[in-house]
Amino acid sequence: MPSRPVKALLAVEPGVDAEHVQESLPSDEDFKVVAVVSGADEALRWLRDSAADLLFVACAGYSDRALLLLDAVARQNPEVNVMVLGQGSPNGFLRRAFEAGADDIVMLPATPEQVRFEVHKLLARKQGDETPMISEHSKLVCVLGPKGGTGKTLTATNLSVCLAQRGEKVALIDLDLQFGDVALCLGLPPERTVYDLAQSPGALDADKLDAFLATHSSGVRTLIAPRRPDQASAVGAELLREVYSILRASYDWVIVDTPPGFTAEVITSIDSATHVV
Ligand SMILES: Nc1ncnc2c1ncn2[C@@H]1O[C@H](COP(=O)(O)OP(=O)(O)O)[C@@H](O)[C@H]1O
Ligand SMILES: [Mg+2]
Structure with missing residues (x-):
């Protein structure tokens, strides 16, 4: 923009x-x-x-x-x-x-x-079309929509599972930090969430991040939204930028489900995106 x-x-x-x-x-x-x-x-x-x-x-x-x-x-x-x-x-x-x-x-x-x-x-x-890819095998797709209930989560989860079923390595991030329901949609228990990641001490690297990703039966690895709305503010733009760059180094696709509207985290994700849908 x-x-x-x-x-x-x-x-x-x-x-x-x-x-x-x-x-x-x-x-x-x-x-x-x-x-x-x-x-x-x-x-x-x-x-x-x-x-x-x-x-x-x-x-x-x-x-x-x-x-x-x-x-x-x-x-x-x-x-x-x-x-x-x-x-x-x-x-x-x-x-x-x-x-x-x-x-x-x-x-x-x-x-x-x-x-x-x-x-x-x-x-x-x-802008995403013009952004050079980090590697030709890594794409970051940001799923956007102005309102709730317009099918963002359905699109993000179905896209992720379809790609994984085709043999692609997929990470799915639930950026609806207050009311995220990706885990619910995929039937995953919210054992470790992005809030737990934000709270964990020490520098972030691929191994540490991997421990916070839940695994769906399709192979999709998911960073789950916080369990409670009040935990959303612990997740900042800086953490997200680090998460995206680590994931893009080892995943073919990073899919980001978003809340309605343009939060600071959504804008950070758009800036990191290669594709916006
Ligand atoms: N294309 C569609 N056809 C039928 N139902 C849909 C479609 N897209 C979404 N839904 C349903 O609408 C509801 C809201 O979708 P959701 O993906 O959670 O929206 P959002 O993430 O934008 O709030 C869900 O119950 C979902 O199953
Ligand atoms: Mg949603």
């Missing part, structure tokens, strides 16, 4: 109320809509002369003009991230929009918080 504010250009297709769309966009010191333009030609002209991190394309329903814009931006400004803001029920449009070069699609109405989350996720994913 850029440390400076995210600069966004909003291109509004005919038939879309620009003010209404802007109400859905976050606006603060971290995120600025630097210009609002109408239609493809104006957007392309603006992008020829000025720089933006992100282009929003707001359209109502199926829009051939929006597809042409996406295609043109992919060729003219491949460095610009593109998020489509859709309205209505655009049959077939979403697939065409991705094919034309959209990086993400958010359907309106949405709250500024939801859009902000999607923007951060998109930028984190792009």
